[in-house]
Amino acid sequence: MTEIPPHGLFRRWPLMGVAPDDSEDLRLKKAVMTITSTSIAFLAIFWGSFYIYNGYPFSGAIPLTYSVVSFSSTLHFFKTRHFAFFCFSQQLLILLLPYFLMWSLGGFANGSVVMIWAIFAPLAALFFIDLKAATRWMLAFLALLILSALFDQTFAAHARPMPAGLNTFYFLLNLGCGFILIAIMLYYFVKDRESAYTKLQQSETHIRELMLTDPLTDVANRRHLDSRMVMELSRQMRYGPPLSVILTDIDWFKRVNDTYGHAVGDTVLKAFADHLRDSLRVSDFVARYGGEEFVLLLPNTTIEDATALAERIRETTKQILFAQPELCMTASFGVTAARPGETMTEVLSRADEAMYQSKSQGRDRVSVLME
Incomplete structure (x- = not known):
C-alpha cells in the first residue's frame, strides 16, 4: 500500500x-x-x-x-x-x-x-x-x-x-x-x-440564455423576440418614441441547401446572423424568426433611418465570402414602423407583406410599407 x-x-x-x-x-x-x-x-x-x-x-x-x-x-x-x-x-x-x-x-x-x-x-x-x-x-x-x-x-x-x-x-x-x-x-x-x-x-x-437563444445562429429565438417586441411596443405606447421593424429573408436559400448541402446552408445562416448583429447598435435587437428569416427591432429609429440601414445591410450582404467562391448571398427586406396601440401580430404581418413585395419584385431589394 x-x-x-x-x-x-x-x-x-x-x-x-x-x-x-x-x-x-x-x-x-x-x-x-x-x-x-x-x-x-x-x-x-x-x-x-x-x-x-x-x-x-x-x-x-x-x-x-x-x-x-x-x-x-x-x-x-x-x-x-x-x-x-x-x-x-x-x-x-x-x-x-x-x-x-x-x-x-x-x-x-x-x-x-x-x-x-x-x-x-x-x-x-x-x-x-x-x-x-x-x-x-x-x-x-x-x-x-x-x-x-x-x-x-x-x-x-x-x-x-x-x-x-x-x-x-x-x-x-x-x-x-x-x-x-x-x-x-x-x-x-x-x-x-x-x-x-x-x-x-x-x-x-x-x-435562460439557452431558452432565449437560437442554437444555430446564436441570436435571439422566436420566444425572445415575442417578449422583446411586447416590451418595445409597450414602451412606444407609453413614451411615444418611433419603433421600426425590419423583416429579412435570405434569397434562394433552398437552392443553397440543395446545391451545397445543409452544412453549407448552416454556415450561410450563421454568417448572415453575424452580419446582421454586427450592423446594429447596442440598443437594437435581432432574432431568428424562422427558417432563413430574421427580424430586426430598431427602437428610437424613424422609418427613413430604418430603410437606409436595410439598404446598407442589403449591399454588404453580397460581400460576405464563403469557402465556395461561386456562392454569393443576397437577401430581401421588408421595412415598416409600429403605430401606437398596434399588436405584435399586426406589425410583423405588415413587415412580412413588405418583404413579400421585395420577393415578388425580383429579390435583393428593400420594400417599405406603412399602411
Missing part, C-alpha cells in the same frame, strides 16, 4: 467519510463535521495534558478519554459511512464532556468556562440536521445545566480550588479556542452557501 504523504493525508482526512454519490450539501456537512470533531479531539488532548500538568489528574483523564472515543467514532464513520450515527455520537460526546469536566473541577467556580464547548451540540444539530433537532439538543444542554446547579455545592465540596490566575488563563484559552472553532464552522458554511448561490445564479442565467 502506497504511503500517503502528511499533506496528502491532511487534505484527504475531511473527505474520507464521503461517498461518491453524496450530494454537494452532504459532502460539505461530512467534511465540516469531520474537521470540527477532529479539531476538538486534538484540543482535548492538549487540555487533558495541561490539567494533569497542573495537578488535576482526574480532570485531565476526562478529555483524554474523550479524544480516544471521538477518534474511534470518526474511524467507525470512515468505515461504515453512517453519518447520522457519527453526528449523534459526536454531539453526545461534546455535550457530556464539558459537564463531566466541570463537575470534576468543583462545579461552576472552577469549570464554568468549559461550558462553551457544550454549545457545539445544538449548534452542530442546527448546521447538520435541522432546527427541531437543535432545539432538542439545547433542551438537553439546559437540563444538564440545571442538574449542575442543583449539585453545585456538592461538587465544590469535593474539589481542590483552582488558583485565580490559572482559572483566568483557562477561561481565556477555552473562550478563544471555542470561538475560533465556531468561526471555522460558520466560515465553511457561509462560503459554501455563497458559492452554491453563485453557481445557481450562473446556471439560471445560462439556462
Whole structure:
C-alpha cells in the first residue's frame, strides 16, 4: 500500500467519510463535521495534558478519554459511512464532556468556562440536521445545566480550588479556542452557501440564455423576440418614441441547401446572423424568426433611418465570402414602423407583406410599407 504523504493525508482526512454519490450539501456537512470533531479531539488532548500538568489528574483523564472515543467514532464513520450515527455520537460526546469536566473541577467556580464547548451540540444539530433537532439538543444542554446547579455545592465540596490566575488563563484559552472553532464552522458554511448561490445564479442565467437563444445562429429565438417586441411596443405606447421593424429573408436559400448541402446552408445562416448583429447598435435587437428569416427591432429609429440601414445591410450582404467562391448571398427586406396601440401580430404581418413585395419584385431589394 502506497504511503500517503502528511499533506496528502491532511487534505484527504475531511473527505474520507464521503461517498461518491453524496450530494454537494452532504459532502460539505461530512467534511465540516469531520474537521470540527477532529479539531476538538486534538484540543482535548492538549487540555487533558495541561490539567494533569497542573495537578488535576482526574480532570485531565476526562478529555483524554474523550479524544480516544471521538477518534474511534470518526474511524467507525470512515468505515461504515453512517453519518447520522457519527453526528449523534459526536454531539453526545461534546455535550457530556464539558459537564463531566466541570463537575470534576468543583462545579461552576472552577469549570464554568468549559461550558462553551457544550454549545457545539445544538449548534452542530442546527448546521447538520435541522432546527427541531437543535432545539432538542439545547433542551438537553439546559437540563444538564440545571442538574449542575442543583449539585453545585456538592461538587465544590469535593474539589481542590483552582488558583485565580490559572482559572483566568483557562477561561481565556477555552473562550478563544471555542470561538475560533465556531468561526471555522460558520466560515465553511457561509462560503459554501455563497458559492452554491453563485453557481445557481450562473446556471439560471445560462439556462435562460439557452431558452432565449437560437442554437444555430446564436441570436435571439422566436420566444425572445415575442417578449422583446411586447416590451418595445409597450414602451412606444407609453413614451411615444418611433419603433421600426425590419423583416429579412435570405434569397434562394433552398437552392443553397440543395446545391451545397445543409452544412453549407448552416454556415450561410450563421454568417448572415453575424452580419446582421454586427450592423446594429447596442440598443437594437435581432432574432431568428424562422427558417432563413430574421427580424430586426430598431427602437428610437424613424422609418427613413430604418430603410437606409436595410439598404446598407442589403449591399454588404453580397460581400460576405464563403469557402465556395461561386456562392454569393443576397437577401430581401421588408421595412415598416409600429403605430401606437398596434399588436405584435399586426406589425410583423405588415413587415412580412413588405418583404413579400421585395420577393415578388425580383429579390435583393428593400420594400417599405406603412399602411
